[in-house]
Amino acid sequence: MSGAETTQAIGPAEAGRTHAPATPRRATRALRHIVLPWAAGPAWFVASLLTWRVPDADDFPDTNELAALFAGIGVALLAAAALRRLSARAPWMIALGLGLATWEVAQAKLLLLPRPFFGTPQDLLDVFLTDWKRLGDSLLHSLGLLAVGYTVGSTLGIATGVGLGRSRHFRYWVLPVVRLVGPLPPVALLPLAFVLFPSNWLASEALMALASGFPVTILTWSGVAAVDPAYYDVARTMGARNRFLVLRVALPAASPQIFVGLFMGLGMSFAMLVIAEMLGVKSGLGFYMQWAQGWAAYPDMYAALLVMSAMCTGLITILFRVRDRLLGWQKDGLKW
Known part of the structure; x- marks a missing residue:
């Protein structure tokens, strides 16, 4: 037809x-x-x-x-x-x-x-117009505190995860410590940390490093342990040494898992940052919020929450950009 x-x-x-x-x-x-x-x-x-x-x-x-x-x-x-x-x-x-x-x-x-x-919206705007210097100073203190703790914890977590995935002797001695200390909520160690460390700043940094280091350690270990042994065999036949196997084979292959751990560690560091600033460190956005609540200045507290949200969102966005740059084949995956 x-x-x-x-x-x-x-x-x-x-x-x-x-x-x-x-x-x-x-x-x-x-x-x-x-x-x-x-x-x-x-x-x-x-x-x-x-x-x-x-x-x-x-x-x-x-x-x-x-x-x-x-x-x-x-x-x-x-x-x-x-x-x-x-x-x-x-x-x-x-x-x-x-x-x-x-x-x-x-x-x-x-x-x-x-x-x-x-x-009211007027109250919130008034806080940003009249108290922007104190908010900006608190933001800088929070960023400085978070940067040190998160960087140290993530670096140690990646190193520990690589050791757990690559060395049987390292795993024998370190894994029990990770199992004992890692799952503990860092906030539960807050009173002990303030006693053991000479300053509240060092105690807060140590707890933030612990908060970010545990998920990075576990995810790095998982990624390194999942690398196909054939990759190592091919590299060894070409004369590669252990350092090359770690830096050029294990870490690139485990990068997707490592970035998952970095995202999780960043979120846990945010939570520990606010708690540390409220209870120990007398500066930062957490301390500003506690001060505002004590004086019933709720618009100031809401303004600090907005600044904190912008800070956290900005840092996660930067981490996503780094991931997209290093792992170009994952650009079409999860977006932020």
């Missing part, structure tokens, strides 16, 4: 239904790439207008500045839509703008939530 006869046989209605799924798909694509990007800016303009024109329920600071900030973000989003740079993030930007508008109306205009536990 020819193509014309087939069309006549199924009829025009059936022929039209064969192409029907393309229309919803085109409509969804147009919504995602055309409508939503241009709706993100107006969502923030709504938040700006509500902040500026609706009277506050109390004398809140920086209302005009907050309205101007919302309007500026709206203008930036319209520019991004015009440049076609907003397609993927447009739904989130719309939700964020409307969410802030809802928070502004519910708390700053109507006071629906109890204060001081729940502040």
Whole structure:
């Protein structure tokens, strides 16, 4: 049967239904790439207008500045839509703008939530405008504390994991110690660490090194032990020594597992960092949060949480970029 006869046989209605799924798909694509990007800016303009024109329920600071900030973000989003740079993030930007508008109306205009536990967007902005120096100093202290503990713990973890995977004698003597100390929550060792080490700073660094070192050790050991022995045999036939086998065979082959351990260790170091700063080290974002809670300055505490979230997200993003650079064949895998 020819193509014309087939069309006549199924009829025009059936022929039209064969192409029907393309229309919803085109409509969804147009919504995602055309409508939503241009709706993100107006969502923030709504938040700006509500902040500026609706009277506050109390004398809140920086209302005009907050309205101007919302309007500026709206203008930036319209520019991004015009440049076609907003397609993927447009739904989130719309939700964020409307969410802030809802928070502004519910708390700053109507006071629906109890204060001081729940502040207003104005309170949060005021913290960043008036106390940015102390927040920045706390951020630098936290980054310095985390960098030393995490770097030391990860380095020792990789070295220990390689030893466990490559040497039977090393595994005989070290594995019982790893089994005894590694699974312990580092926070449980906090009182003992403050007694054993001469300063709270060293105690905190040691606990963060322990928190990051254990998962890195186990995952490195797993990766090295899983390397195909044929790789070592081929390298030995070409005259490779033990150092070459470790640096050029074992570690590259175990790199995916090592990076999993590094991600896990970074997360555990974040938790230990906050605990150490709250209980021992008198600086950093954890200490700032404890100070804010003691004075019932909850907006300051929420601002510290935002800064801490940005710090943790930024460090994980950097670690993902390093992984993508070193393990190019995993770029299409897990994204952050």
